[in-house]
Amino acid sequence: MEKTEAKQRIDELKEILNEANRSYYILDAPEISDFEYDKLIRELIVLEEEYPEYKTQDSPSQRVGGGVLEGFEQVTHAVQMQSLTDVFDKEELFDFDNRTKSSLGLDTVEYVTELKIDGLSVSLEYRDGMFFRGSTRGDGNIGEDITNNLRTIKSIPLKLTEQIPYLEVRGEVFMPKPAFLRLNELREVAEEPLFANPRNAAAGSLRQLDSSVTAQRSLDIFIFNVQAVEGMEFVTHSESLDYMRKLGFKVIPDRRIQHGIDEVYDEIMRLGEMRGNLDFEIDGAVVKVNSLEERLLLGSNSKTPKWATAYKYPPERQETELIDIVLQVGRTGAVTPNAVFKPVRVAGSLVSRATLHNIDFIHSKDIRIGDHIIIQKAGDVIPEVVEVIKDKRKPDAAKYEMPDDCPVCGEPLERIDDEAATRCTNSNCPAQQLRSIIHFASKGAMEIDGLGPAIVEKLIDEGLVKTCADLYELKKDDIVSLEGFAEKSASNLIESIENSKSRGLDRLLFALGIRLIGSRAAKLIAERFGTIESVAEANAEQIAEIPDIGEKMAGSVEHYFSESASIELIEHLRKCGVDMTYEAVEKGGIFSGKTFVITGTLPGMKRSEAKKLIEDNGGKVSSSVSKKTDYLLAGDEAGSKLDKANKLGINVISEEDLEKMLDNNF
Numbered sequence: 001m002e003k004t005e006a007k008q009r010i011d012e013l014k015e016i017l018n019e020a021n022r023s024y025y026i027l028d029a030p031e032i033s034d035f036e037y038d039k040l041i042r043e044l045i046v047l048e049e050e051y052p053e054y055k056t057q058d059s060p061s062q063r064v065g066g067g068v069l070e071g072f073e074q075v076t077h078a079v080q081m082q083s084l085t086d087v088f089d090k091e092e093l094f095d096f097d098n099r100t101k102s103s104l105g106l107d108t109v110e111y112v113t114e115l116k117i118d119g120l121s122v123s124l125e126y127r128d129g130m131f132f133r134g135s136t137r138g139d140g141n142i143g144e145d146i147t148n149n150l151r152t153i154k155s156i157p158l159k160l161t162e163q164i165p166y167l168e169v170r171g172e173v174f175m176p177k178p179a180f181l182r183l184n185e186l187r188e189v190a191e192e193p194l195f196a197n198p199r200n201a202a203a204g205s206l207r208q209l210d211s212s213v214t215a216q217r218s219l220d221i222f223i224f225n226v227q228a229v230e231g232m233e234f235v236t237h238s239e240s241l242d243y244m245r246k247l248g249f250k251v252i253p254d255r256r257i258q259h260g261i262d263e264v265y266d267e268i269m270r271l272g273e274m275r276g277n278l279d280f281e282i283d284g285a286v287v288k289v290n291s292l293e294e295r296l297l298l299g300s301n302s303k304t305p306k307w308a309t310a311y312k313y314p315p316e317r318q319e320t321e322l323i324d325i326v327l328q329v330g331r332t333g334a335v336t337p338n339a340v341f342k343p344v345r346v347a348g349s350l351v352s353r354a355t356l357h358n359i360d361f362i363h364s365k366d367i368r369i370g371d372h373i374i375i376q377k378a379g380d381v382i383p384e385v386v387e388v389i390k391d392k393r394k395p396d397a398a399k400y401e402m403p404d405d406c407p408v409c410g411e412p413l414e415r416i417d418d419e420a421a422t423r424c425t426n427s428n429c430p431a432q433q434l435r436s437i438i439h440f441a442s443k444g445a446m447e448i449d450g451l452g453p454a455i456v457e458k459l460i461d462e463g464l465v466k467t468c469a470d471l472y473e474l475k476k477d478d479i480v481s482l483e484g485f486a487e488k489s490a491s492n493l494i495e496s497i498e499n500s501k502s503r504g505l506d507r508l509l510f511a512l513g514i515r516l517i518g519s520r521a522a523k524l525i526a527e528r529f530g531t532i533e534s535v536a537e538a539n540a541e542q543i544a545e546i547p548d549i550g551e552k553m554a555g556s557v558e559h560y561f562s563e564s565a566s567i568e569l570i571e572h573l574r575k576c577g578v579d580m581t582y583e584a585v586e587k588g589g590i591f592s593g594k595t596f597v598i599t600g601t602l603p604g605m606k607r608s609e610a611k612k613l614i615e616d617n618g619g620k621v622s623s624s625v626s627k628k629t630d631y632l633l634a635g636d637e638a639g640s641k642l643d644k645a646n647k648l649g650i651n652v653i654s655e656e657d658l659e660k661m662l663d664n665n666f
């Protein structure tokens with residue numbers, strides 16, 4: 001492609017993709033399919049790699065993240081990011097109104113009431129219509145620069161529809177409830193600690209040093225205030241937000257103007273009713289004076305404005321009766337007690353179950369079957385047992401103890417000292433088999449289409465499968481004999497099972513359900529070792545050499561391959577023809593498996609060029625020196641990284657050395 005032609009196509013793609021983002025994330029009216037979007041963005045990335053001079057900050061390719069920071073820079077907020085005073089009832093709300101009226105000398109004040117999103121407050125700055133910096137609130141005066149992470153949020157426009165000289169807006173970054181539930185599901189499978197609520201999940205995602213992690217977290221934002229603007233003036237707050245929407249921002253929804261505090265109170269009640277049905281969490285309603293001139297007259301206290309306040313809704317709690325405590329045996333044998341109670345409506349939905357985590361949790365709250373209990377939803381999402389009403393306890397209610405034996409297979413349960421979980425140690429336990437086969441067949445693992453939990457259960461009940469390898473021994477006739485199957489659907493299932501054989505080592509390692517090994521860890525291990533034999537032979541120390549694989553994970557892999565049941569299973573899978581090798585998607589290259597760090601000024605090339613050279617030859621470039629670094633590529637004025645590399649005994653090479661390595665294929 002000619003250079004001018006390339007530039008034209010890049011511009012065209014940027015426009016199409018930015019517009020697609022806008023219609024999808026802001027107007028909620030998708031124009032092109034996800035598939036089409038992915039195809040176009042790939043085309044753009046390829047073109048930008050070929051012609052880096054045309055890669056700009058507003059390119060949608062910037063949203064995929066990448067590049068790991070060592071820390072966040074500080075940002076001093078030109079306009080203080082204030083917090084709000086809270087009011088908790090009608091009386092306090094009316095006091096706020098009285099103070100406002102008397103300060104302004106008015107009988108009635110015009111307000112705007114908005115949902116108070118429970119997320120993280122950020123500042124976004126634009127110069128000539130281009131997003132150039134985003135930061136956290138911090139202490140209100142100094143925050144952290146999280147520009148790269150914010151770029152990955154697709155509802156943040158990278159370029160505004162107008163070239164305003166300077167604009168700073170404030171918004172709330174949040175994780176929508178469905179994304180939060182999905183994220184926790186994935187973490188549960190990987191046995192990673194769960195996030196307590198969407199707010200924590202959003203906070204954890206926003207403060208990632210690796211922006212590609214943030215990019216995967218489905219964060220979203222609502223803009224709720226104009227902090228500073230050059231080149232235009234607004235009379236009211238509501239007018240300014242309407243304008244922000246025109247500029248391409250996703251602005252806080254359902255904003256209405258009220259005349260006087262009575263109308264405000266009605267509006268607060270109306271918003272409160274909607275609470276459980278929203279896609280995101282709120283922790284209150286914000287009442288703001290609408291006139292910007294009146295805001296100036298009212299002024300601020302040291303950290304809080306006098307022209308706004310937050311009305312906090314009480315958490316919604318319900319009383320119900322605990323009918324039973326049932327035990328669920330997971331794929332790794334962990335036994336989780338669940339509370340089953342009389343159905344109650346909490347925060348918009350009917351609930352009848354909540355996890356009780358483990359026996360310590362039950363004992364700390366002294367929960368007994370038959371008790372009256374208080375239920376609330378953590379962050380309006382996950383039902384939890386808050387407390388027991390002991391006054392209502394029946395005299396014969398017995399203290400709850402875990403049974404000695406597995407409720408499913410009858411083998412003894414065990415509790416290892418430093419673990420909270422009680423486990424069934426019988427690896428032939430049907431409950432564990434069921435869970436592990438469901439996991440094996442799931443998306444992200446071997447992805448066997450049409451093999452859902454209900455069918456796995458039938459297969460186990462009929463004695464057709466015990467382990468995941470048995471799936472590959474199934475014949476069409478076996479499946480036809482199951483209730484609900486016909487010739488055609490049975491053939492389809494056999495075909496999906498057959499197709500799953502070629503998923504490769506990374507998916508297989510994840511599918512095996514090794515404790516603590518999620519899909520990302522599985523991929524890293526597969527990348528490093530290439531075949532299942534090499535993984536099985538590796539000891540924990542060797543596995544822990546992989547960046548991002550911790551000691552516990554490495555130990556878990558070593559342990560898995562030391563068990564004879566695992567070896568038998570793998571042999572069985574191999575006999576059935578399951579692919580156990582990893583084919584690198586990236587080019588192999590002579591630097592494959594090597595991690596580089598680049599520091600200082602290189603004589604003959606830019607650092608970005610060196611990075612590309614290393615990556616093109618299969619190497620990885622990391623930003624900080626650690627024991628896992630293979631080479632430090634050092635130029636002039638290399639500072640602390642060089643010292644650290646020397647201290648750790650890491651190979652230090654020059655640009656010339658790098659080129660020699662490439663020439664000689666060392």
Ligand SMILES: [Zn+2]
Nearest residue numbers: 406409424429
């Ligand atoms: Zn069991």
